[in-house]
Amino acid sequence: MLNLIKLPHVLTINQVPKVFHxxxxxxxxxxPYSSAKDCALSVFQPTNETLNIWTHFLPAWFFLWKLLMVALAMEEGERSLYSWPLLVYLASCCVYPLASSCAHTFSSMSVRARHVCFFFDYxxxxxxxLGSAVVYSSYTFPQKWVNSTFHHWYVSIAVLNSFVCTALACCSRLGLPFLHYSADTIKGLPDYQVAKLTKPLRILAFALPYVYDNIPLFYRLFVCVGEGCTDNEANGVHHQHIALAFLTGFLFATRLPERLAPGSFDYIGNSHQLFHVFAITATVVQIKAIELDMVLRQTWLLAHSPPITFTNTVGVTLVSVAANLCVICIFSHALFSTTKNRDKDNKLSDIIKGYDSCSTRSAFCCHR
Incomplete structure (x- = not known):
């Protein structure tokens, strides 16, 4: 069937603008400047994005199945509130791989589309x-810290972290909207500043919420001794999750193995694909650890932990969604096309279509 569909030829790094490198x-x-249809069809074509798409698209459906199973198994009455944090967390587990797969699928539509796609991904x-913070607050906090001042402010600070870190990640692409780039020019930060700031900013944006969310878990596993430290069967699984999470971060930060052998891992085995696989595996292990804590500690938590309400579960999540959408809208607004930009895009699109007909780099160069 796919042989009957004309798929565009894949290109080399010399045949695409620098922003796509x-x-x-x-x-x-x-x-670049593919249609939405071509982007959708490309998921069935071997490209350097194909596995990035599928390694997150398929797990999103697994997490959706888990969400539905938990929702259908919820008890009636007051005890049903006990499952709300898990539902919020599983919903976030569905959203992030789906957003990532969509970003990788449609990121070749245009320069602006690429940036906006990854704004939503961030x-x-x-x-x-935030979903991790909500579920940790409800089931994973060490017994010594339950009802402490930090416990009461923990989720609120996580909400603040969520949109601050989205802003940092978005800023790592082009800088500040209207200051470093605008609707009339997408220059972004100067190249030397991009090289220095892009990676550190993005790593900080992803690492900060992870470290903050896991403060109670780090204390429980590595610092706390004696009574009230919540030593149960879930601890071993939490250790596995932390190890996988650090390996995921290591792959993202180092760009190994393609950094050692450029061109050898273009289609299979590059760091971003491995990053996806280990991130999903870490999430699956995290779910298992959370479910163990949820079951093993239910009686004690219902008696001693702050009550679970709509406000501290679904409510804070909706606030975070609204705040993150505002951040994304601000960064995206500076990319909105004007007549000038549409003319530039159309011209560049025509040039790139000409590139597609070139079979060699020399043929490509004759167009420049």
């Missing part, structure tokens, strides 16, 4: 970090 990836690029990751 990925470190260590030499070939397998989809044509917002979804921040929402997942």
């Amino acid at each position: 990925e470190d260590g990836i030499i070939s397998g690029y989809r044509p 917002g979804a990751i921040s929402l997942y970090s």
Whole structure:
């Protein structure tokens, strides 16, 4: 069937604008300024984005199945509130891989589309970090810290982190909207500043909420001794999740293995694909650890923990969603096309379509 559909030829790094370049990836690029239809069809075509799409698209459906199973198994009455944090967390687990797969699918439509797609991707990751905070607050806090001042402010600070970190991640792409870029020019930060700031800002944006969310867990596993430390079967699974999370971060930060052998991992085995796989595996292990805490500690938590309400579960999540959408809208607004930009895009699109007909780099150069 796919042989009957004309799929665009993949390009090399020399045939696409710099904004589409990925470190260590030499070939397998989809044509920039592709149509939405071409982007959707490309998920069935070997490119350097194909596995990035599928390694998050399929797990999103698994997490949706888990969400539905928990929702259908909820008890009636007051005890049903006990499952709300898990539902919020599982919903965030559905959103972040789905947003990521969509971002990777449609990021080759245009320069602006690429930035906006990943703005939403960053917002979804921040929402997942909040979901983790909500569920940790309800089931995972060490017994010594339950009802402490930190416990009462923990989720509120996580909400603040969620949109601050989305703003940092968005800023890592082009800088500040209207200051470093506007609707009439997408220059972004100067190249030397981008090289220095992009990676640190993005790592900080992802690492900060993770470290904050896990403060009670780190204390429970590595610092707390004696009575009230919540030593149960879930601790071993939490250790596994932390190890996988650090490995995920290591892959994201180092760009290994393609950094050592550029061009050898363009289609299979590059760091971003491994980053996706280990992130999903870490989330699956995290779910298992949370469910163990939820079951093993239910009686004690219902008696001693702050009551679970709509406000501290669904309510804070809706606030975070609204705040993150505002951040994304601010950063995206500066990218909205004007007549000048549409003319530039149309001209560049025509040029790139000409590139697609070139079979060699020399043919590509004759168009420049």
